[in-house]
Amino acid sequence: MESKSLVDSSTSLDLNLNPFRPMDHEEAPNEFDGVLGAQACDQKASIKEEAGHLAEELDRISSENKKLTEMLARMRENFNALQSHLIDIESKNSTKEIFIKSRKRKAEEEYFGNMFSHSSNEESYCKKAENFNTKVSRVCVRTDASNTNLAVKDGYQWRKYGQKVTRDNPSPRAYFRCSFAPSCPVKKKVQRSTEDPSLLVATYEGEHNHMHPFRADQLSSSSGGSSQCANLGSVHSFSSMRSSSRPTVTLDLIQSGLCESAKNSNQHVDSPAFQQFLVQQMASSLTRDPNFTETLAAAISGRILDYTQN
DNA sequence: CGAATTTGACCTGCGC
DNA sequence: GCGCAGGTCAAATTCG
Numbered sequence: 001m002e003s004k005s006l007v008d009s010s011t012s013l014d015l016n017l018n019p020f021r022p023m024d025h026e027e028a029p030n031e032f033d034g035v036l037g038a039q040a041c042d043q044k045a046s047i048k049e050e051a052g053h054l055a056e057e058l059d060r061i062s063s064e065n066k067k068l069t070e071m072l073a074r075m076r077e078n079f080n081a082l083q084s085h086l087i088d089i090e091s092k093n094s095t096k097e098i099f100i101k102s103r104k105r106k107a108e109e110e111y112f113g114n115m116f117s118h119s120s121n122e123e124s125y126c127k128k129a130e131n132f133n134t135k136v137s138r139v140c141v142r143t144d145a146s147n148t149n150l151a152v153k154d155g156y157q158w159r160k161y162g163q164k165v166t167r168d169n170p171s172p173r174a175y176f177r178c179s180f181a182p183s184c185p186v187k188k189k190v191q192r193s194t195e196d197p198s199l200l201v202a203t204y205e206g207e208h209n210h211m212h213p214f215r216a217d218q219l220s221s222s223s224g225g226s227s228q229c230a231n232l233g234s235v236h237s238f239s240s241m242r243s244s245s246r247p248t249v250t251l252d253l254i255q256s257g258l259c260e261s262a263k264n265s266n267q268h269v270d271s272p273a274f275q276q277f278l279v280q281q282m283a284s285s286l287t288r289d290p291n292f293t294e295t296l297a298a299a300i301s302g303r304i305l306d307y308t309q310n
Numbered sequence: 311c312g313a314a315t316t317t318g319a320c321c322t323g324c325g326c
Numbered sequence: 327g328c329g330c331a332g333g334t335c336a337a338a339t340t341c342g
Contacts, residue, residue, distance in 0.1 A: 159313095159314070159315090160314075160315055160316080161315095161333095161334070161335075161336095162316090162333070162335080163315090163316070163317075164331090164332065164333070164334095166331075166332070167330085167331060167332085173332085173333095175333070175334075179314095189333095
């Protein structure tokens, strides 16, 4: 039923796209009718054929778009169902565990054990974290699982003061202090995720009370620092401070071309510049994804169809 | 040689 | 009070 209108719309589209096509019969001089008559007929036929092809293509794309929309709706429904199921399970578990574990250790488990859990966990953590005065943030960095180095390059200079194997995680936890200590109170704990050994989980406590070293570098000179990103894999996840409204961002920065951008990311995770960087990287990784661009193109063509039909 | 890292000992908080 | 686990200290070691 859409095909008729599709033909019309595609023809009109083609009119706009083909500058050599006569817009009006009056525009074609009559004296050429005899000489170019056959040619004109051929051209018209080919244009009609082309319009037909375009109409078919648009039809195909719109139906594909429809299917994708339906799939997306189904996925959303499934996600919501799973989400509510997970919340149920977690609420049951938490009531059992709450009397077993101390608040502090519970918070740690929330940090390191449930890295990929639902955001409700984040919220529950944040509620508990309200008891803490220090600002706590978490950054995940993807590295090679075989790499035993627990260094997370974030632009600041850190001094390692301890390492410990914890009960819940076979991989050791490294303790870092900002090299500006004791004037800077910030501490950092780095440990591999139990669920994904290739993921380093860095927990920051406190706020830096000094300028970001990279910003200072950038102010003084625009060169250097390329080695800083040598170990940087991908900033996989960046999640909430104490504000529960902040979403978890999953970001793939693993492409080699992002080295320069990654350098810029070495700013404090709470800074507006860092957040702007995250947004930019999200946009760029989306536009690099051929599936995304394809889906976007289909969606746009669907919109165009809707518009031309109305 | 000085700075950074490693690592075992020690401290602290919590549950039993 | 004891044991456990996380966190910190500081001497020893490594590295540039």
